Amino acid sequence: MKEIITIAFGSAKENFDERINLFGDTFRVKRLGVDFHFELALELVKKYRSQCDIMTFSGFPTDVKIAGKIHTHYQTQQLRDAAGDTPWTDGANLKFMALPLFLKNLAQKEPFLFKGKKIAFYSGIVQWDYLQTYHELSEDLIFADPYFSTGIPTVIKGLTSFRKMIGKVRPFLKNVNLERLKEKDFRHQLTKSPTMKSFFDADIFVVNETQMEYLKLQDLSGKTVIIDQIDNFSRKQLDLANANKVYSCFPDFVNMPHLGFTGLEAVLLSHVKKIKLDQDDLLDVIAKLKIRPEIYTPKSQKTITKDRFSFIIHPLSKSHLFGLSLLKPLEKTMVGAHVEDMMKHVPGYLYGKITGIKSDFNGKEVEGDLFGLPMTPKVMLKQKPEQVYKALNKICDIAHKSGSKIIGLGAFTKIVGDAGVTVNERSPIPVTTGNSLSASATLWAASFGIEKMGLIKKVDGKYDGTVMVIGATGSIGKVCAKILTKQWKRIVVSAPRPYKVLELISELKEQSPDTEIVGTSSPDKYASECDLIITSTSAQGESVMDIMQVKPGCIICDVSRPFDFTLEDVSKRPDVLVIASGEVALPGTNVVVEKNIGLPGNIVYACLAETALLALEGRHEAFSLSRDLSYEKVCEIDQLARKHGVRLAAVMGHTGEITEEEILLCREHALKARAKLS
């Protein structure tokens, strides 16, 4: 039996002493934590070096290679010297091989994990060897090293400035007494200074298990955490922290709970009977033990925690206002005419609740508060945006006080002014317009329509037909074009300005070289060829296309508001399916929408569902804002919707829900019309 003693800089509470079997050998691995007493560590190394085969160091700084030169912390060097002839390891070799593999693997599996996210390092120097890899995944890196090594509450943004800083201070860093690091506790008041705020705003936090002892757990709440390896202590801490997602870079071996990079490298070292491990040994063990990322779901997420979200709706017309029992008697009186104007002075109020939303993925439950803003669209658009912002922000404050973590803007409230940007700036909780999921759900509705109509076949995973996007250079149009280019064999992109169309075409070509892409400024030219038409323009009701030109059986998704196709247009063509939007159902068997929100049953607006989804995912951020839409976000929310179980529940037309029978009727009309044509 080989004996391995680990001297750990962290707490003695996590000490263990156990036997493991690996590679056909038995090892006794013992951990001795010194509670940040360096002298104790040194003494223990001296006392136990002769009583073990391998000595390992955990939680002490590992070597840092800067400009080809290796820098070793003086106290780390003291430990190594104290070990004498006993071989030692700190797991750095194995980690150096495994971690970049792990990160790339992770980014491949979850492409939205890193994209555009801010990654925070409690200590960048500890992760020095992996910073380049992180940088490749997201350029938005932020480092708390100035605070960690000197106590000055400030941060460094970006890898380049961090490298510059380290280059300057490295002679000093090498000589900082490690015991002083414990004083740089992240629970300290100083970390709350505004200069460090941007650090705690990050999306992803990179930590190691020793750092878990001196950071403030609330700071990780709702965040993504990447940790070198999870031991019992960090597991408990992460449970308490209520982190959203935790990725451990080391697998969780059930019968070897304490084996980490350090332990494994020590085991390997004594197994191969070499002084130093070479790359082949390391690669071999990574492959053999299948070292790959591990997702740890904190307990707090497993047990039911109910997050709250809020959503703001408003009456769509005066007649809705009279639906309120208090106002009903006024309808027929003289005052009735002024009710609309009077109501704008009434502050927002709690209108109803949505209960029973439960994620299909992890069983997390959320509840929603519906707030009513008693302004009709007419009043809202007549007023100065500032007035509407004020009313909306009042609701945000109430929502915040009643425990909501995020708030969504419904219907016209997201159209007023700058579409949520100002409201979000002034709100204590993040605000979202829900537009990303609305876009996504509309496309779901389009594919649902295509499936039900059954007139287009899929070949090699792509629809064998033509799709057209009108207003393709606008923000929604562009996102739709990007998504549809992947799904269709031929796409026509239309916009009034040809140079913009050309730009878009080259972008789309790069993304999907196999798809035939056609650009135009006159959509009518291609109207008769298209099987699906998406229109997203700001034509303000002016005709963009003659519906009579459209091919029978075509599906039109009219995303523009006001609509591009009038009700009159639509009724002219019973053989064409015109979809206005897709609305969705929330996950959970007992979803109850307390009050009428203008949709049948428990169906909710997709933008409301986006708010609920963000709460389910613990992503409390202003996900969709302004009139712009981002392709990445639409794809991401689409993924989240599938993950938690939000699904299409209703296809909405210009006058309300389109039932399946109506679609089939349309199909019959289309088939007849096609027969006539041929």
Next chain:
Amino acid sequence: MKILITGATGFIGKRLAEKLSSAGHELYILVRRQSLEKAQRIFEDKKNIHFIIGDVSHNDVLDTVGGVETLPEDIEAVIHLAAIYDLEVSLSQAYANNVVGTQNMIYLVQRMKKVKFYHHISTYAVSGSFEGDFNENQLEPKIEFPDFYARTKMQAEYLVRNALLKETKVRIYRPGIIIGDSRTGEMDKVDGPYHFFRLFSQIAKIKHALPVNILPLCCYAKSTVPMLPVDVLVDWLFDMISHPTQEKLSCYHLVPDEKIFVTDFVTEALKGFDLNLKIVRVPLPGIYARIMPLLKIPKELLPYIRSKTSYNKSQLKKDFPHLKAPLFRDYLPIIVEKAKGMFS
């Protein structure tokens, strides 16, 4: 019953081993090579006492090549008493003996086949600087500890509580301050209250030359000392080890029922030394701590006389209601009488 015991040559250990062996138990005493002679002297006429060379702070504990295989297979109880007890001990010594020693014992017990009970002798000092009613299943790892002894004993107990011992039940004992024998006054070393006894015996020699008849004491009016004579402690341990309950893990505070206030204790002790000094409680512990070493009292004692902790013993009362300590006023004169002899 076959029992493996560590720390059996110590102040408590030798009395407990004596008692267990008299009761007919077969004892396997772990001794360090350098203490073997001393151990043989202490237990020379005992047939049922066997010595095993080893050291709890050593990774392998047992000195023999065969390791755990060399122990009799049918050892049913392990009593881990060995610890470095010295308030002025260095951190590495305290850690190697108390923390690593305990880890090693757990590791050993995990490898023994028939151990039904693992008895861990902890200390009341694991309460650290906790203030208020400290209960028997409480442990506050994040609190301040006045010395390395208290801290390492807390860490050891924490590890014991969280150890994976499948078939073995765990008993944790937290004795209070241990003083001499209540019947004979016998005491092995100068420790705890005995530092004060030494001071008093010196003052007694010059009492006629004292300028003022007051004794400044830096403590709170409600500060207590949970004191227990060693013979009482050994009787209790013997009783509890012989008749353990069936719970998987139990912990007991081995302290008296009565509240022994520091001021009362000192008053009684002074009486024993024929000193008529008036106790005056003083503030400023910082300055007091500086004066203490001048009087040959280790300053590490200060937190113990300024304690704001009371030790809840409901588990002990529930499981062993018959265990009662004598009142301190009854036995203190005997202790003081003996102490006088030690310092004359």
